[in-house]
Amino acid sequence: MANVIIADDHPFTLIGTKTFVESLGYPVIDLCNNGISAFNSIMSNRPGIAILDMSMPGMNGIEILEKLQQQRSVTKVVLLTMHKEVSIFTHAQKLGAKGYVLKEFATHELENCLMAIQKGECWFSPELTRMLVMDNTATPEDDKISTLTFTEKKILELVAAQYTSKEIGSLLFISEKTVETHRRNIIQKLSLPQEKNALLLWAVNNFGTK
Template sequence: MKILIADDHPLTLQGTKSFVESYKHTVIDTCSNGISALNYIQLHSPEVAILDINMPGLDGLDVARRIHEERIKTKVILLTMHKEMTIYKKAKKYNIYGYILKEHSNIELEKCLKEVKEGRCYVSEFLQENLIVATDNSNVELSKLSLSERKIVELIAQQKTSKQIAKMLFLSEKTIEGHRRNIIEKLGLPKEKNTLLVWAIQNVK
């Protein structure tokens, strides 16, 4: 199969590429962010795209959603560290073909690619026992946010400015400010100066 791989960690990207090639598949391109991945997929419709969920610009779920909405034939496999039920359910909505936990990818990727090649879906055998259902209040609040918004909140908790966040995520400062307003609204926070910063520091572990 002809496969695109996208991951923002160079070592993981190269490791995944080596694994895929050792299984006799062709890696036609690699990307370090979701925007490049989506652009390539829209232009070339590779058979399969292996996407990390956490990436700058667009995350893997954003890319999967766009592929689903635009009815592109590329089959998506998500490679992730996320074990939250909310994220897995969201991924299922976009008709992904594979969901593998990074910690088990060395033993599951080959199996997953075989299933996908046959047109079947593959979900990590380790996922069910590892799925985390949000229980504490901060997780419940965070589950109201999209992955992109959660990423921004994590960076706010690290006391990054909108300008710094924009640079890290390949977005404009104006877009980050828009996300901040949406996050404040979703979380029902008072519209006061630094309200989101205070909440993020208190609630993001």
């Protein structure tokens, strides 16, 4: 059985996942409650499998995947998440995620996912793969949004809710300066005019209701 690291910022979910994974016979060698410690643990312990929550302080699951890909890590990553957005799912696939399990179905799905990964296969929630097949109604706005990273989408969502850069930074555990850099990148990717409130208006009209 592969060694496993588990990361989740919710203590009950973290301990519950540990108990469940150990009951399947997998040795859990570390528990992490934020993205930075999870990434560092993966790099130092080199587990066979890392089960990561998508949304965590420090770094989210997608950002960890990006860094692991840059480092050519051999650890196989399973994202355990509540996010059902097809764009996030497909982005995780492109970054090399070997598993994508929805928390609401975790009791049934996680065991199958780990078994598949042990065999050298990928495993993704049937609910998500079904949604991917049915996702044939993309609009030009959807295409633009799909080019954004996970963090950029979260920032866009908060911009649509009319949070300031300082407030967004506090919510996402990043600096205001970093938020401003992300905002500039979003404006460039969405081909928006360099006008005051252009991003806010676009976010409210195209992203706030998604």
